[in-house]
Amino acid sequence: MKRCLVWKWILLIIFEVVNLSMQIEYQFELEDESIYTNCSNVQPGTLNINGLFDMTHLSTIMKPEGIELSGNMTSVFNAQPSDRIEVTGNLFYFDRGTWQPTTLNMAIKDFCKVMYDEKQLWYKEWAARVTNKDVIKDNCIKEHGTVFLMETYTIKLRFGSSMPLVSGRYTLRIRVFAIDQSGKKRPNDVCYEVKGTFFKI
Numbered sequence: 681m682k683r684c685l686v687w688k689w690i691l692l693i694i695f696e697v698v699n700l701s702m703q704i705e706y707q708f709e710l711e712d713e714s715i716y717t718n719c720s721n722v723q724p725g726t727l728n729i730n731g732l733f734d735m736t737h738l739s740t741i742m743k744p745e746g747i748e749l750s751g752n753m754t755s756v757f758n759a760q761p762s763d764r765i766e767v768t769g770n771l772f773y774f775d776r777g778t779w780q781p782t783t784l785n786m787a788i789k790d791f792c793k794v795m796y797d798e799k800q801l802w803y804k805e806w807a808a809r810v811t812n813k814d815v816i817k818d819n820c821i822k823e824h825g826t827v828f829l830m831e832t833y834t835i836k837l838r839f840g841s842s843m844p845l846v847s848g849r850y851t852l853r854i855r856v857f858a859i860d861q862s863g864k865k866r867p868n869d870v871c872y873e874v875k876g877t878f879f880k881i
């Protein structure tokens with residue numbers, strides 16, 4: 681029952697009919713100011729978020745109104761400009777001490793085509809905040825050394841839904857792969873998780 685409701689909820693988002701004026705508004709409150717955590721049980725060779733970006737100059741600070749992000753980050757992903765970037769997302773729900781898979785899984789076959797697409801989930805609270813995007817957008821995350829200059833902003837992950845959503849602790853597991861022109865996955869793919877709590881506002 682619980683999963684079914686969540687599934688319906690995510691479908692709303694995936695099919696881009698999110699509408700903040702709908703009845704119920706939810707907020708995803710990040711658990712940790714560092715935002716990104718390691719995946720558990722990854723295969724040897726899989727890297728964490730640091731395999732995607734050098735975050736040395738990125739600052740994330742917990743403030744009373746949320747996590748404030750500022751600075752810049754540099755692409756360090758093991759990819760070539762001719763590669764296709766594939767991204768998958770899997771949502772897990774924390775239930776009685778264990779992470780339970782949900783049916784909420786998404787696969788983005790060609791991430792670079794939609795990285796700065798306004799309709800994507802990550803646009804408002806990430807891609808739109810890249811202040812030099814006009815200059816670097818063609819690089820996507822495939823050009824080693826590309827610097828993403830970030831606006832200083834407080835992350836507010838809000839979603840509207842007419843479906844009731846189970847409040848609680850969730851983790852979103854993101855995996856990023858570079859696929860070369862022959863269709864082979866490159867080594868040093870990336871896996872990281874973003875943990876937080878959904879609650880009704």
Ligand SMILES: *[C@@H]1O[C@H](CO)[C@@H](O)[C@H](O)[C@H]1NC(C)=O
Nearest residue numbers: 717718719726727728729730
């Ligand atoms: C995350 O993984 C990295 C690389 O394997 C490791 O150095 C680091 O200690 C891990 N962090 C935590 C909190 O386990």
Ligand SMILES: *[C@@H]1O[C@H](CO)[C@@H](O)[C@H](O)[C@H]1NC(C)=O
Nearest residue numbers: 736737738751752753827829
């Ligand atoms: C990135 O941030 C660091 C630290 O704030 C700064 O010194 C550096 O100039 C920034 N890089 C660019 C390209 O703006």
